[in-house]
Amino acid sequence: MMKKQLIMEKALELFANQGIEATSIQQITEHCGISKGSFYLAFKSKDELILALIDHFMMQITSNIDYTVRNTNDDKKLLFEFYYTMFHTFYEHSDFAKILIKEQVQSFNEELIVKIHYYNRLNEKIILSMIERLYGEEVEPIKYDLIYNIKGFMSTYLQLFLFYNAPLDFDLLSQSLVEKTNLLARHTTIPFFSQELIEMINQPMKEEVTKEQLIEMIEQKIEEIEESIEKESLILLKQQLLEPTLVPAIVKGLLENIRNHPHCKWISYLLRRYYEF
Amino acid sequence: MMKKQLIMEKALELFANQGIEATSIQQITEHCGISKGSFYLAFKSKDELILALIDHFMMQITSNIDYTVRNTNDDKKLLFEFYYTMFHTFYEHSDFAKILIKEQVQSFNEELIVKIHYYNRLNEKIILSMIERLYGEEVEPIKYDLIYNIKGFMSTYLQLFLFYNAPLDFDLLSQSLVEKTNLLARHTTIPFFSQELIEMINQPMKEEVTKEQLIEMIEQKIEEIEESIEKESLILLKQQLLEPTLVPAIVKGLLENIRNHPHCKWISYLLRRYYEF
DNA sequence: TTGACAAATGACTGAGTAGTCATTATTATA
DNA sequence: TATAATAATGACTACTCAGTCATTTGTCAA
Incomplete structure:
Protein backbone atom coordinates (compact mmCIF):
# COMPACT_ATOMS: atom_id res chain seq x y z
CA MET A 1 0.00 0.00 0.00
CA LYS A 44 -9.38 4.88 10.18
CA SER A 45 -8.45 7.95 12.23
CA LYS A 46 -5.70 10.36 13.15
CA ASP A 47 -4.91 8.18 16.17
CA GLU A 48 -4.39 5.15 13.97
CA LEU A 49 -1.87 7.10 11.91
CA ILE A 50 0.04 8.12 15.03
CA LEU A 51 0.14 4.57 16.34
CA ALA A 52 1.33 3.33 12.96
CA LEU A 53 4.15 5.88 12.99
CA ILE A 54 5.23 4.91 16.49
CA ASP A 55 5.25 1.23 15.58
CA HIS A 56 7.04 1.70 12.29
CA PHE A 57 9.93 3.68 13.72
CA MET A 58 10.22 2.17 17.16
CA MET A 59 10.50 -1.25 15.56
CA GLN A 60 13.39 -0.10 13.40
CA ILE A 61 15.16 1.76 16.19
CA THR A 62 14.75 -0.95 18.80
CA SER A 63 15.82 -3.73 16.49
CA ASN A 64 18.81 -1.72 15.28
CA ILE A 65 20.11 -1.18 18.79
CA ASP A 66 19.36 -4.75 19.78
CA TYR A 67 21.24 -6.04 16.77
CA THR A 68 24.28 -3.96 17.62
CA VAL A 69 24.33 -5.17 21.20
CA ARG A 70 23.90 -8.82 20.25
CA ASN A 71 26.45 -8.73 17.48
CA THR A 72 29.29 -6.79 19.04
CA ASN A 73 31.55 -9.51 20.34
CA ASP A 74 34.31 -7.33 21.71
CA ASP A 75 33.23 -6.27 25.19
CA LYS A 76 35.61 -3.34 25.07
CA LYS A 77 33.73 -1.88 22.13
CA LEU A 78 30.23 -2.79 23.26
CA LEU A 79 29.28 0.38 25.16
CA PHE A 80 30.73 2.59 22.47
CA GLU A 81 28.88 0.74 19.74
CA PHE A 82 25.67 0.95 21.75
CA TYR A 83 25.84 4.72 22.18
CA TYR A 84 27.04 5.30 18.66
CA THR A 85 24.32 3.18 17.06
CA MET A 86 21.70 4.76 19.25
CA PHE A 87 22.64 8.32 18.36
CA HIS A 88 23.16 7.44 14.75
CA THR A 89 19.79 5.70 14.43
CA PHE A 90 17.94 8.54 16.08
CA TYR A 91 19.80 10.98 13.87
CA GLU A 92 18.67 9.07 10.79
CA HIS A 93 15.11 9.35 12.04
CA SER A 94 15.36 12.88 13.46
CA ASP A 95 11.81 13.83 12.63
CA PHE A 96 10.46 10.82 14.41
CA ALA A 97 12.79 11.29 17.36
CA LYS A 98 11.49 14.81 17.74
CA ILE A 99 7.87 13.78 17.98
CA LEU A 100 8.81 10.92 20.28
CA ILE A 101 10.46 13.28 22.76
CA LYS A 102 7.74 15.90 22.40
CA GLU A 103 4.80 13.58 22.95
CA GLN A 104 6.45 11.06 25.24
CA VAL A 105 4.84 12.37 28.39
CA GLN A 106 1.75 13.82 26.72
CA SER A 107 -1.24 11.79 27.77
CA PHE A 108 -3.91 12.46 25.18
CA ASN A 109 -4.20 8.86 24.11
CA GLU A 110 -4.15 5.83 26.39
CA GLU A 111 -3.16 3.40 23.64
CA LEU A 112 -0.23 5.58 22.64
CA ILE A 113 1.07 5.69 26.19
CA VAL A 114 0.87 1.91 26.44
CA LYS A 115 2.74 1.54 23.18
CA ILE A 116 5.55 3.90 24.13
CA HIS A 117 5.86 2.19 27.51
CA TYR A 118 6.11 -1.13 25.75
CA TYR A 119 9.05 0.00 23.64
CA ASN A 120 10.61 1.68 26.64
CA ARG A 121 10.55 -1.62 28.47
CA LEU A 122 12.14 -3.37 25.50
CA ASN A 123 14.94 -0.85 25.45
CA GLU A 124 15.45 -1.21 29.17
CA LYS A 125 15.81 -4.94 28.66
CA ILE A 126 18.44 -4.41 26.01
CA ILE A 127 20.37 -2.03 28.24
CA LEU A 128 20.09 -4.42 31.18
CA SER A 129 21.45 -7.32 29.16
CA MET A 130 24.37 -5.13 28.13
CA ILE A 131 25.08 -4.09 31.71
CA GLU A 132 24.98 -7.66 32.95
CA ARG A 133 27.29 -8.81 30.20
CA LEU A 134 29.81 -6.01 30.76
CA TYR A 135 29.95 -5.75 34.50
CA GLY A 136 28.48 -9.04 35.70
CA GLU A 137 27.63 -9.73 39.32
CA GLU A 138 29.59 -6.82 40.73
CA VAL A 139 26.96 -4.26 39.67
CA GLU A 140 23.97 -6.32 40.79
CA PRO A 141 22.89 -3.84 43.50
CA ILE A 142 23.14 -0.81 41.22
CA LYS A 143 22.07 -2.23 37.88
CA TYR A 144 18.74 -0.43 37.81
CA ASP A 145 20.42 2.83 38.73
CA LEU A 146 22.73 2.25 35.80
CA ILE A 147 19.86 1.68 33.40
CA TYR A 148 18.31 4.98 34.40
CA ASN A 149 21.62 6.81 34.18
CA ILE A 150 22.26 5.48 30.70
CA LYS A 151 18.74 6.43 29.63
CA GLY A 152 19.31 9.83 31.21
CA PHE A 153 22.50 10.38 29.21
CA MET A 154 20.66 9.31 26.09
CA SER A 155 17.75 11.70 26.46
CA THR A 156 19.88 14.64 27.58
CA TYR A 157 22.21 14.52 24.61
CA LEU A 158 19.45 13.50 22.21
CA GLN A 159 17.50 16.65 23.03
CA LEU A 160 20.63 18.64 22.45
CA PHE A 161 21.17 17.70 18.87
CA LEU A 162 17.52 17.37 17.95
CA PHE A 163 16.51 20.83 19.06
CA TYR A 164 19.63 22.86 18.48
CA ASN A 165 20.52 21.00 15.31
CA ALA A 166 24.14 21.41 16.20
CA PRO A 167 26.38 19.21 14.05
CA LEU A 168 27.55 16.96 16.85
CA ASP A 169 30.54 14.63 16.83
CA PHE A 170 28.87 11.31 17.65
CA ASP A 171 32.21 9.59 17.92
CA LEU A 172 33.49 11.94 20.64
CA LEU A 173 30.10 11.99 22.34
CA SER A 174 29.95 8.21 22.51
CA GLN A 175 33.52 7.99 23.83
CA SER A 176 32.70 10.52 26.49
CA LEU A 177 29.57 8.63 27.55
CA VAL A 178 31.44 5.33 27.64
CA GLU A 179 33.85 6.85 30.14
CA LYS A 180 31.04 8.25 32.26
CA THR A 181 29.10 5.00 32.21
CA ASN A 182 32.17 3.00 33.25
CA LEU A 183 32.84 5.44 36.08
CA LEU A 184 29.33 5.09 37.42
CA ALA A 185 29.28 1.32 37.00
CA ARG A 186 32.59 0.73 38.75
CA HIS A 187 32.40 3.21 41.61
CA THR A 188 28.78 3.79 42.56
CA THR A 189 28.13 2.48 46.08
CA ILE A 190 24.78 4.06 46.97
CA PRO A 191 21.95 2.45 45.01
CA PHE A 192 18.69 4.33 44.76
CA PHE A 193 16.48 1.81 42.98
CA SER A 194 15.29 -1.07 45.09
CA GLN A 195 13.72 -4.15 43.52
CA GLU A 196 10.47 -2.99 45.06
CA LEU A 197 10.61 0.40 43.36
CA ILE A 198 11.34 -1.18 40.01
CA GLU A 199 8.35 -3.48 40.35
CA MET A 200 6.16 -0.54 41.23
CA ILE A 201 7.26 1.35 38.17
CA ASN A 202 7.07 -1.50 35.71
CA GLN A 203 3.61 -2.70 35.01
CA PRO A 204 3.59 -6.31 33.86
CA MET A 205 5.26 -6.54 30.46
CA LYS A 206 3.13 -7.37 27.45
CA GLU A 207 3.19 -11.12 26.85
CA GLU A 208 5.82 -12.55 24.53
CA VAL A 209 4.83 -13.21 20.94
CA THR A 210 3.89 -16.80 20.13
CA LYS A 211 5.10 -18.90 17.22
CA GLU A 212 1.67 -18.57 15.62
CA GLN A 213 1.81 -14.79 15.80
CA LEU A 214 5.26 -14.85 14.24
CA ILE A 215 4.05 -17.00 11.36
CA GLU A 216 1.11 -14.71 10.78
CA MET A 217 3.34 -11.65 10.75
CA ILE A 218 5.76 -13.27 8.32
CA GLU A 219 2.93 -14.19 5.98
CA GLN A 220 1.78 -10.60 5.99
CA LYS A 221 5.27 -9.34 5.15
CA ILE A 222 5.68 -11.90 2.37
CA GLU A 223 2.63 -10.44 0.66
CA GLU A 224 3.85 -6.91 1.18
CA ILE A 225 7.25 -7.07 -0.44
CA GLU A 226 8.33 -7.86 -4.01
CA GLU A 227 10.35 -10.84 -5.24
CA SER A 228 13.81 -10.65 -3.68
CA ILE A 229 16.34 -12.42 -1.51
CA GLU A 230 14.46 -11.02 1.46
CA LYS A 231 11.16 -12.53 0.33
CA GLU A 232 12.77 -15.93 -0.26
CA SER A 233 14.40 -15.74 3.16
CA LEU A 234 11.08 -14.97 4.79
CA ILE A 235 9.44 -17.96 3.09
CA LEU A 236 12.21 -20.25 4.33
CA LEU A 237 11.99 -18.82 7.85
CA LYS A 238 8.25 -19.43 7.86
CA GLN A 239 8.78 -23.06 6.84
CA GLN A 240 11.41 -23.38 9.57
CA LEU A 241 8.88 -22.20 12.14
CA LEU A 242 6.27 -24.69 10.92
CA GLU A 243 8.76 -27.56 10.74
CA PRO A 244 12.34 -27.07 11.99
CA THR A 245 14.74 -28.66 9.53
CA LEU A 246 17.55 -26.15 9.09
CA VAL A 247 20.67 -25.88 11.24
CA PRO A 248 21.10 -22.70 13.36
CA ALA A 249 23.84 -21.36 11.09
CA ILE A 250 21.46 -21.28 8.15
CA VAL A 251 18.69 -19.70 10.18
CA LYS A 252 21.07 -17.03 11.38
CA GLY A 253 22.13 -16.42 7.79
CA LEU A 254 18.53 -16.01 6.70
CA LEU A 255 17.97 -13.50 9.50
CA GLU A 256 21.04 -11.62 8.32
CA ASN A 257 19.49 -11.45 4.86
CA ILE A 258 16.36 -9.67 6.03
CA ARG A 259 17.95 -7.56 8.75
CA ASN A 260 18.37 -4.43 6.70
CA HIS A 261 15.12 -4.47 4.78
CA PRO A 262 13.09 -1.60 6.28
CA HIS A 263 9.96 -3.74 6.45
CA CYS A 264 11.65 -6.74 8.03
CA LYS A 265 13.61 -5.21 10.88
CA TRP A 266 10.95 -5.99 13.40
CA ILE A 267 10.41 -9.57 12.29
CA SER A 268 14.15 -9.99 12.36
CA TYR A 269 14.30 -8.65 15.92
CA LEU A 270 11.48 -10.92 17.13
CA LEU A 271 13.03 -13.94 15.48
CA ARG A 272 16.42 -13.22 17.03
CA ARG A 273 14.72 -13.16 20.41
CA TYR A 274 12.77 -16.31 19.56
CA TYR A 275 15.87 -18.24 18.60
CA GLU A 276 17.92 -16.56 21.32
CA PHE A 277 20.69 -15.56 18.95
CA MET B 1 -6.20 40.69 42.64
CA LYS B 44 -6.11 39.07 28.03
CA SER B 45 -5.80 35.59 26.56
CA LYS B 46 -5.04 31.96 27.29
CA ASP B 47 -1.41 32.60 26.38
CA GLU B 48 -1.14 35.36 28.95
CA LEU B 49 -2.38 32.94 31.62
CA ILE B 50 0.22 30.37 30.63
CA LEU B 51 3.02 32.92 30.71
CA ALA B 52 1.85 34.14 34.12
CA LEU B 53 1.94 30.58 35.46
CA ILE B 54 5.42 29.98 34.13
CA ASP B 55 6.68 33.20 35.67
CA HIS B 56 4.99 32.69 39.01
CA PHE B 57 6.37 29.24 39.60
CA MET B 58 9.73 29.48 37.90
CA MET B 59 10.49 32.55 39.99
CA GLN B 60 9.77 30.62 43.16
CA ILE B 61 11.65 27.51 42.12
CA THR B 62 14.69 29.32 40.77
CA SER B 63 14.99 31.61 43.76
CA ASN B 64 14.56 28.71 46.16
CA ILE B 65 17.40 26.76 44.62
CA ASP B 66 19.57 29.84 44.32
CA TYR B 67 19.01 30.68 47.97
CA THR B 68 20.04 27.20 49.03
CA VAL B 69 23.21 27.29 47.00
CA ARG B 70 24.19 30.76 48.23
CA ASN B 71 23.42 30.03 51.85
CA THR B 72 24.93 26.61 52.34
CA ASN B 73 28.33 27.38 53.75
CA ASP B 74 29.53 23.84 54.26
CA ASP B 75 30.91 22.70 50.91
CA LYS B 76 30.50 19.08 51.96
CA LYS B 77 26.75 19.54 52.21
CA LEU B 78 26.31 21.82 49.22
CA LEU B 79 25.57 19.26 46.50
CA PHE B 80 23.24 17.34 48.76
CA GLU B 81 21.34 20.47 49.72
CA PHE B 82 21.11 21.45 46.08
CA TYR B 83 19.59 18.16 44.97
CA TYR B 84 17.37 17.92 48.02
CA THR B 85 15.99 21.45 47.68
CA MET B 86 15.47 20.97 43.98
CA PHE B 87 13.48 17.76 44.36
CA HIS B 88 11.61 19.10 47.33
CA THR B 89 10.65 22.33 45.60
CA PHE B 90 9.46 20.55 42.49
CA TYR B 91 7.54 18.12 44.67
CA GLU B 92 5.79 21.02 46.39
CA HIS B 93 4.80 22.32 42.96
CA SER B 94 4.14 18.94 41.33
CA ASP B 95 1.33 20.17 39.13
CA PHE B 96 3.48 22.93 37.74
CA ALA B 97 6.45 20.62 37.33
CA LYS B 98 4.28 18.30 35.28
CA ILE B 99 3.23 20.94 32.82
CA LEU B 100 6.78 22.26 32.66
CA ILE B 101 8.13 18.88 31.61
CA LYS B 102 5.23 18.22 29.27
CA GLU B 103 5.39 21.50 27.40
CA GLN B 104 9.10 22.17 27.68
CA VAL B 105 9.85 21.12 24.16
CA GLN B 106 6.44 21.92 22.72
CA SER B 107 6.77 24.89 20.42
CA PHE B 108 3.32 26.35 20.02
CA ASN B 109 4.25 29.72 21.44
CA GLU B 110 7.43 31.62 20.72
CA GLU B 111 7.21 33.79 23.83
CA LEU B 112 6.80 30.74 26.04
CA ILE B 113 9.89 29.09 24.58
CA VAL B 114 11.90 32.25 25.19
CA LYS B 115 10.68 32.39 28.77
CA ILE B 116 11.53 28.78 29.55
CA HIS B 117 14.92 29.19 27.94
CA TYR B 118 15.51 32.24 30.10
CA TYR B 119 14.86 30.31 33.31
CA ASN B 120 16.89 27.38 32.00
CA ARG B 121 19.83 29.69 31.56
CA LEU B 122 19.41 31.05 35.08
CA ASN B 123 19.44 27.54 36.47
CA GLU B 124 22.50 26.68 34.45
CA LYS B 125 24.23 29.69 35.96
CA ILE B 126 23.36 28.53 39.46
CA ILE B 127 24.67 25.04 38.75
CA LEU B 128 27.83 26.44 37.19
CA SER B 129 28.56 28.62 40.20
CA MET B 130 28.12 25.58 42.41
CA ILE B 131 30.48 23.49 40.30
CA GLU B 132 33.12 26.19 40.27
CA ARG B 133 32.89 26.61 44.01
CA LEU B 134 33.08 22.88 44.73
CA TYR B 135 35.68 21.68 42.29
CA GLY B 136 37.47 24.84 41.26
CA GLU B 137 39.99 24.97 38.44
CA GLU B 138 40.45 21.23 38.19
CA VAL B 139 37.13 20.73 36.39
CA GLU B 140 37.52 23.68 34.03
CA PRO B 141 37.65 21.53 30.87
CA ILE B 142 34.60 19.45 31.82
CA LYS B 143 32.43 21.99 33.61
CA TYR B 144 29.82 22.24 30.86
CA ASP B 145 29.64 18.47 30.65
CA LEU B 146 28.98 18.48 34.38
CA ILE B 147 26.17 21.00 34.06
CA TYR B 148 24.45 18.83 31.50
CA ASN B 149 24.97 15.68 33.53
CA ILE B 150 23.49 17.30 36.62
CA LYS B 151 20.55 18.58 34.60
CA GLY B 152 20.20 15.10 33.12
CA PHE B 153 20.05 13.52 36.57
CA MET B 154 17.49 16.09 37.61
CA SER B 155 15.12 15.53 34.71
CA THR B 156 15.46 11.74 34.76
CA TYR B 157 14.53 11.37 38.41
CA LEU B 158 12.02 14.20 38.29
CA GLN B 159 10.04 12.39 35.61
CA LEU B 160 10.12 9.29 37.72
CA PHE B 161 8.32 10.66 40.73
CA LEU B 162 6.09 13.04 38.79
CA PHE B 163 4.60 10.43 36.52
CA TYR B 164 4.66 7.30 38.61
CA ASN B 165 3.79 9.16 41.79
CA ALA B 166 5.97 6.74 43.66
CA PRO B 167 6.68 7.93 47.21
CA LEU B 168 10.36 8.50 46.73
CA ASP B 169 13.00 8.88 49.42
CA PHE B 170 14.47 12.28 48.51
CA ASP B 171 17.17 11.91 51.11
CA LEU B 172 18.51 8.68 49.65
CA LEU B 173 18.05 9.95 46.12
CA SER B 174 20.03 13.10 46.83
CA GLN B 175 22.82 11.14 48.52
CA SER B 176 23.00 8.82 45.57
CA LEU B 177 23.20 11.72 43.11
CA VAL B 178 25.87 13.47 45.18
CA GLU B 179 28.03 10.37 44.86
CA LYS B 180 27.45 10.14 41.12
CA THR B 181 28.14 13.82 40.58
CA ASN B 182 31.38 13.65 42.55
CA LEU B 183 32.46 10.60 40.56
CA LEU B 184 31.89 12.35 37.26
CA ALA B 185 33.50 15.59 38.44
CA ARG B 186 36.65 13.96 39.76
CA HIS B 187 37.32 11.33 37.13
CA THR B 188 35.94 12.45 33.79
CA THR B 189 38.78 13.00 31.32
CA ILE B 190 36.98 13.20 27.98
CA PRO B 191 35.02 16.45 27.65
CA PHE B 192 32.30 16.63 25.06
CA PHE B 193 31.25 20.27 25.28
CA SER B 194 33.64 22.74 23.74
CA GLN B 195 33.34 26.47 24.43
CA GLU B 196 32.24 26.79 20.83
CA LEU B 197 29.39 24.36 21.23
CA ILE B 198 28.17 26.09 24.35
CA GLU B 199 28.15 29.43 22.58
CA MET B 200 26.18 27.92 19.73
CA ILE B 201 23.56 26.57 22.08
CA ASN B 202 23.21 29.59 24.29
CA GLN B 203 21.66 32.58 22.63
CA PRO B 204 22.73 35.80 24.31
CA MET B 205 21.25 35.99 27.78
CA LYS B 206 18.52 38.50 28.47
CA GLU B 207 20.01 41.69 29.88
CA GLU B 208 20.35 42.08 33.65
CA VAL B 209 17.64 43.97 35.47
CA THR B 210 18.45 47.60 36.29
CA LYS B 211 18.03 49.37 39.60
CA GLU B 212 15.07 51.28 38.17
CA GLN B 213 13.33 48.07 37.18
CA LEU B 214 13.92 46.69 40.65
CA ILE B 215 12.38 49.76 42.27
CA GLU B 216 9.38 49.55 39.98
CA MET B 217 8.86 45.87 40.78
CA ILE B 218 9.13 46.52 44.53
CA GLU B 219 6.57 49.32 44.33
CA GLN B 220 4.18 46.98 42.58
CA LYS B 221 4.61 44.32 45.26
CA ILE B 222 4.15 46.86 48.05
CA GLU B 223 0.72 47.65 46.67
CA GLU B 224 -0.13 43.98 46.27
CA ILE B 225 0.46 42.74 49.78
CA GLU B 226 -1.18 43.66 53.07
CA GLU B 227 0.44 45.33 56.10
CA SER B 228 3.11 42.99 57.44
CA ILE B 229 6.78 42.62 58.25
CA GLU B 230 7.26 41.74 54.60
CA LYS B 231 5.65 44.96 53.42
CA GLU B 232 7.73 47.05 55.80
CA SER B 233 10.86 45.25 54.66
CA LEU B 234 10.03 45.98 51.04
CA ILE B 235 9.55 49.66 51.79
CA LEU B 236 12.93 49.81 53.50
CA LEU B 237 14.60 47.93 50.66
CA LYS B 238 13.13 50.37 48.17
CA GLN B 239 14.52 53.32 50.14
CA GLN B 240 17.88 51.56 50.28
CA LEU B 241 17.90 51.32 46.50
CA LEU B 242 17.04 55.01 46.13
CA GLU B 243 19.58 56.12 48.72
CA PRO B 244 21.92 53.57 50.32
CA THR B 245 22.15 54.19 54.04
CA LEU B 246 21.90 50.76 55.67
CA VAL B 247 24.79 48.41 56.38
CA PRO B 248 24.89 45.10 54.45
CA ALA B 249 23.90 43.09 57.52
CA ILE B 250 20.61 44.94 57.77
CA VAL B 251 19.92 44.63 54.04
CA LYS B 252 20.57 40.91 54.26
CA GLY B 253 18.22 40.69 57.22
CA LEU B 254 15.51 42.48 55.29
CA LEU B 255 15.97 40.08 52.41
CA GLU B 256 15.65 37.21 54.86
CA ASN B 257 12.33 38.68 56.00
CA ILE B 258 10.75 38.57 52.56
CA ARG B 259 12.39 35.38 51.36
CA ASN B 260 9.54 33.07 52.20
CA HIS B 261 6.62 35.24 51.18
CA PRO B 262 5.27 33.59 48.03
CA HIS B 263 4.98 36.94 46.25
CA CYS B 264 8.44 38.14 47.17
CA LYS B 265 10.65 35.22 46.28
CA TRP B 266 11.56 36.66 42.93
CA ILE B 267 12.32 40.14 44.21
CA SER B 268 14.39 38.52 46.90
CA TYR B 269 16.32 36.51 44.32
CA LEU B 270 16.96 39.54 42.12
CA LEU B 271 18.09 41.62 45.10
CA ARG B 272 20.46 38.89 46.27
CA ARG B 273 22.00 38.93 42.82
CA TYR B 274 22.08 42.73 42.80
CA TYR B 275 23.86 42.94 46.14
CA GLU B 276 25.93 39.85 45.34
CA PHE B 277 25.08 38.14 48.61
C1' DT C 1 -17.21 0.37 -26.72
C1' DT C 2 -19.45 -1.03 -22.80
C1' DG C 3 -20.27 -2.14 -18.16
C1' DA C 4 -18.76 -3.46 -13.60
C1' DC C 5 -15.96 -2.60 -10.03
C1' DA C 6 -12.66 0.04 -7.28
C1' DA C 7 -10.45 4.36 -6.02
C1' DA C 8 -10.68 9.08 -5.11
C1' DT C 9 -13.11 13.31 -4.14
C1' DG C 10 -14.64 17.43 -1.42
C1' DA C 11 -18.86 19.59 0.23
C1' DC C 12 -21.04 18.81 4.34
C1' DT C 13 -22.14 17.79 9.44
C1' DG C 14 -21.73 18.41 14.15
C1' DA C 15 -18.98 19.31 17.89
C1' DG C 16 -15.95 22.30 20.01
C1' DT C 17 -12.91 26.47 20.25
C1' DA C 18 -11.19 31.52 21.73
C1' DG C 19 -12.61 35.71 22.35
C1' DT C 20 -16.44 39.80 22.39
C1' DC C 21 -19.83 42.84 24.13
C1' DA C 22 -24.47 44.53 25.28
C1' DT C 23 -26.75 43.76 29.40
C1' DT C 24 -27.28 43.02 34.34
C1' DA C 25 -25.75 42.90 39.21
C1' DT C 26 -23.03 44.77 42.88
C1' DT C 27 -20.73 48.10 45.40
C1' DA C 28 -19.27 52.72 46.79
C1' DT C 29 -20.35 57.43 47.33
C1' DA C 30 -22.99 61.58 48.15
C1' DT D 1 -32.09 56.63 49.32
C1' DA D 2 -30.39 57.94 44.65
C1' DT D 3 -26.70 57.91 41.51
C1' DA D 4 -22.41 56.82 39.58
C1' DA D 5 -18.80 53.54 38.95
C1' DT D 6 -17.23 49.03 38.77
C1' DA D 7 -17.54 44.00 38.24
C1' DA D 8 -19.64 39.97 36.34
C1' DT D 9 -22.38 37.62 33.01
C1' DG D 10 -23.40 34.36 29.12
C1' DA D 11 -25.39 34.45 24.56
C1' DC D 12 -23.13 35.30 20.51
C1' DT D 13 -19.69 35.39 16.49
C1' DA D 14 -16.48 33.55 13.60
C1' DC D 15 -13.62 29.96 13.22
C1' DT D 16 -11.25 25.17 13.06
C1' DC D 17 -11.45 20.49 13.46
C1' DA D 18 -12.28 15.19 12.66
C1' DG D 19 -14.85 12.38 10.26
C1' DT D 20 -18.80 11.00 6.56
C1' DC D 21 -20.83 9.83 2.26
C1' DA D 22 -23.17 10.71 -2.17
C1' DT D 23 -20.96 11.52 -6.29
C1' DT D 24 -17.34 11.43 -9.75
C1' DT D 25 -13.27 9.52 -11.93
C1' DG D 26 -10.25 5.80 -13.32
C1' DT D 27 -9.30 0.95 -14.64
C1' DC D 28 -9.64 -3.25 -16.86
C1' DA D 29 -11.92 -7.35 -18.83
C1' DA D 30 -15.23 -8.85 -22.17
Missing part, protein backbone atom coordinates in the same frame (compact mmCIF):
# COMPACT_ATOMS: atom_id res chain seq x y z
CA MET A 2 1.87 3.03 -1.35
CA LYS A 3 -0.67 5.53 -0.03
CA LYS A 4 -0.09 4.65 3.60
CA GLN A 5 3.64 5.19 3.30
CA LEU A 6 3.19 8.54 1.54
CA ILE A 7 0.86 9.75 4.28
CA MET A 8 3.15 8.56 7.04
CA GLU A 9 6.14 10.28 5.48
CA LYS A 10 4.45 13.61 4.93
CA ALA A 11 2.61 13.55 8.25
CA LEU A 12 5.87 12.91 10.07
CA GLU A 13 7.40 16.08 8.63
CA LEU A 14 4.46 18.18 9.77
CA PHE A 15 4.26 16.50 13.19
CA ALA A 16 7.96 17.11 13.82
CA ASN A 17 7.70 20.80 12.98
CA GLN A 18 4.36 21.73 14.52
CA GLY A 19 3.56 18.99 16.99
CA ILE A 20 0.92 16.32 16.53
CA GLU A 21 -1.93 18.21 18.17
CA ALA A 22 -1.33 21.28 16.04
CA THR A 23 -1.34 19.39 12.74
CA SER A 24 -4.73 18.87 11.07
CA ILE A 25 -5.73 16.11 8.69
CA GLN A 26 -6.45 18.87 6.17
CA GLN A 27 -2.82 19.99 6.31
CA ILE A 28 -1.57 16.44 5.93
CA THR A 29 -3.72 15.74 2.88
CA GLU A 30 -2.72 19.04 1.27
CA HIS A 31 0.93 18.24 1.91
CA CYS A 32 0.38 14.85 0.24
CA GLY A 33 -1.65 16.22 -2.66
CA ILE A 34 -4.56 13.92 -1.92
CA SER A 35 -8.13 14.40 -0.72
CA LYS A 36 -9.45 14.10 2.77
CA GLY A 37 -11.49 11.05 1.82
CA SER A 38 -8.36 9.33 0.60
CA PHE A 39 -6.76 9.77 3.96
CA TYR A 40 -9.62 7.99 5.65
CA LEU A 41 -9.37 5.13 3.18
CA ALA A 42 -5.80 4.54 4.37
CA PHE A 43 -6.24 5.19 8.10
CA MET B 2 -7.81 37.59 44.10
CA LYS B 3 -9.41 36.50 40.83
CA LYS B 4 -6.10 36.05 39.03
CA GLN B 5 -4.79 33.74 41.74
CA LEU B 6 -7.97 31.66 41.73
CA ILE B 7 -7.80 31.21 37.98
CA MET B 8 -4.11 30.32 38.06
CA GLU B 9 -4.64 27.75 40.76
CA LYS B 10 -7.57 26.01 39.11
CA ALA B 11 -6.09 26.22 35.63
CA LEU B 12 -2.89 24.62 36.87
CA GLU B 13 -4.80 21.57 38.10
CA LEU B 14 -6.49 21.10 34.75
CA PHE B 15 -3.31 21.75 32.76
CA ALA B 16 -1.38 19.18 34.78
CA ASN B 17 -4.01 16.49 34.23
CA GLN B 18 -5.02 17.09 30.65
CA GLY B 19 -2.26 19.16 29.12
CA ILE B 20 -2.49 22.82 28.22
CA GLU B 21 -3.70 22.38 24.66
CA ALA B 22 -6.50 20.05 25.74
CA THR B 23 -7.86 22.40 28.40
CA SER B 24 -10.41 24.99 27.25
CA ILE B 25 -11.16 28.35 28.83
CA GLN B 26 -14.71 27.06 29.31
CA GLN B 27 -13.42 24.23 31.49
CA ILE B 28 -11.26 26.58 33.50
CA THR B 29 -14.09 29.02 34.22
CA GLU B 30 -16.44 26.18 35.17
CA HIS B 31 -13.79 24.79 37.49
CA CYS B 32 -13.50 28.25 39.07
CA GLY B 33 -17.24 28.87 39.24
CA ILE B 34 -16.94 32.10 37.28
CA SER B 35 -18.08 33.27 33.88
CA LYS B 36 -16.12 33.36 30.68
CA GLY B 37 -16.19 37.14 30.63
CA SER B 38 -14.61 37.23 34.06
CA PHE B 39 -11.70 35.22 32.81
CA TYR B 40 -11.01 37.77 30.12
CA LEU B 41 -11.12 40.57 32.67
CA ALA B 42 -8.26 38.89 34.53
CA PHE B 43 -6.20 37.71 31.54
